[in-house]
Amino acid sequence: MTHWILQDPYWLLLLAALPLVAWLRSRRTPVLLMIPFASSWYRSGIRSSRSGSAILAYLGACLLIIALARPQQIEEQHESQQSGYDIIMAIDLSGSMKAEDYRRGSSYINRWQAVKPVIEAFIRERSSDRIGLVVFAGRAYTLSPLTFDHDWLQRQTDRLEVGLLEEGTAIGDGVGVALTRLEQGRKGRTGPRQGAFVIVLTDGANNQGKLDPVEATKLAKSRGIPIYTIGAGKDGITRMPVADSSGRTVAYRRVVSDLDEPTLMKMAEETGGRYFRATDPETTESAFRAIDRAEKIEFSAQSYVVTSEIFGWFALPGSLFLAFAGTHRTPKRKGGLR
Numbered sequence: 001m002t003h004w005i006l007q008d009p010y011w012l013l014l015l016a017a018l019p020l021v022a023w024l025r026s027r028r029t030p031v032l033l034m035i036p037f038a039s040s041w042y043r044s045g046i047r048s049s050r051s052g053s054a055i056l057a058y059l060g061a062c063l064l065i066i067a068l069a070r071p072q073q074i075e076e077q078h079e080s081q082q083s084g085y086d087i088i089m090a091i092d093l094s095g096s097m098k099a100e101d102y103r104r105g106s107s108y109i110n111r112w113q114a115v116k117p118v119i120e121a122f123i124r125e126r127s128s129d130r131i132g133l134v135v136f137a138g139r140a141y142t143l144s145p146l147t148f149d150h151d152w153l154q155r156q157t158d159r160l161e162v163g164l165l166e167e168g169t170a171i172g173d174g175v176g177v178a179l180t181r182l183e184q185g186r187k188g189r190t191g192p193r194q195g196a197f198v199i200v201l202t203d204g205a206n207n208q209g210k211l212d213p214v215e216a217t218k219l220a221k222s223r224g225i226p227i228y229t230i231g232a233g234k235d236g237i238t239r240m241p242v243a244d245s246s247g248r249t250v251a252y253r254r255v256v257s258d259l260d261e262p263t264l265m266k267m268a269e270e271t272g273g274r275y276f277r278a279t280d281p282e283t284t285e286s287a288f289r290a291i292d293r294a295e296k297i298e299f300s301a302q303s304y305v306v307t308s309e310i311f312g313w314f315a316l317p318g319s320l321f322l323a324f325a326g327t328h329r330t331p332k333r334k335g336g337l338r
Contacts, residue, residue, distance in 0.1 A: 003073075004074070004310075005072050006069045007070035008068065010069075011065055012066070014068075015065055018058055018062065059318075059321050060317075060318045060319065060323075062318070063317055063318030064314070064315060064322070067311040067312070067314040067315035067318060073308040074307055074308075084128035085130075085196060085295055086130045086132075086196040087129055087130070087199065087295075088132045088146070088182055088196075089119065090134040090135075090174035090177070090178045090198060090200045090201070091119065091134070091135050091136070091160075092171075092174070092202035092203060092204065093135045093137050093161075093162050093163075093164060093165050094136075094165075094167065094169045094202075096255070098163070099203070099233060099239065101239070103280070110162070111203055112161075114232075114280070115278070116157070116160070118281070121285075123153055124150065124154070125292065126150075126292070130147060130148055132178075133157065134174055134181065136165070136169070137167060137170070137208075138166030138167050138168030138170060138208045138209075139170055139173060140174040142177060144156050145184065146181060168207055168208030169208060170208040171200065171204075171216075171263075172210075172212045172213040172216040173216075174200065175200060175211070175217070175219075175220065175227065175267075176219070179198070179223065182196050182223075182225060183223075196225050197295055198220065198273075199228045199229075199230065199291060200230065201229075201232055202231065202232065203231070203232040203233040213263050214266075217267045221270055221271050225271065226268075226271045226295075227268055228268060228274055228275075228276070229264035229267050230264075230275075230276045230278050230287050230288075231261055231264050231276070231278060232284070233278075233279070234257065234279050235257055235279075237257075238256075239252045239253070239255075240252065274291070276290065
């Protein structure tokens with residue numbers, strides 16, 4: 001990026017003095033000398049010659065003042081080497097995510113309402129990463145493959161609601177689909193996967209699907225992919241809304257949370273990730289912040305500024321204009337009075 005600055009701009013205040021100088025010169029009283037028959041000597045070029053000299057002088061003075069202000073051309077050069085992670089988030093959208101055991105202020109909110117803004121914030125803050133999203137309940141689906149288009153991903157996340165998928169909790173299938181999406185982003189490379197991890201957020205235990213969580217963990221471990229697991233919801237009995245045919249909540253029933261913490265802990269431990277317990281919005285945010293710190297890639301960046309002095313572009317023509325103004329005078333008339 002290139003721009004221009006004045007290193008000593010206060011010199012430009014002299015430009016305001018030039019009109020004053022011109023006005024004072026115009027106010028000078030000329031010395032009168034009565035010479036007979038002087039009208040016969042008048043040449044129209046005398047006045048225009050003096051006017052041209054004044055213009056050249058003022059223009060030269062303006063250019064020299066600008067040169068004194070030291071105009072400079074600034075070029076900012078940036079060189080950076082940046083890389084990011086590939087992240088797949090596997091999010092539980094089973095019916096139990098409707099349980100209202102979180103509070104925001106004085107109001108109860110369900111588990112999905114509590115974790116959704118935290119997920120969206122995590123996506124916004126990982127601007128240099130490719131992020132994909134897998135959702136699961138009774139089956140697992142890809143909502144988004146790995147993408148840098150986080151605005152589009154945010155719009156897809158905003159459309160999600162609990163109840164869109166078949167009932168059940170297929171944690172193993174969710175991890176399996178996430179691993180498949182990460183492999184598809186490798187572009188033919190072989191060997192252990194570098195710079196990738198999976199985040200699994202669930203509030204239940206695996207009771208559906210074709211892939212067992214233990215087998216999914218082994219698969220992730222063989223590929224060198226850490227799994228960070230987050231257990232949502234509170235332990236014990238919680239309240240579940242009961243809706244009528246139009247979707248309005250008409251009553252509440254009590255249900256028992258069935259979070260399988262031992263399995264989630266093992267998934268994280270076996271793959272080199274971490275397990276977090278998210279019992280309220282604050283601990284959910286803390287979990288995502290901890291993941292963000294643990295899996296934050298550092299990149300080197302270099303920048304430098306090139307400054308070029310360009311006062312010569314103004315000083316040289318300004319000096320020439322003043323020189324021409326000094327030589328551009330009316331020649332003296334030869335001879336004298338008789």
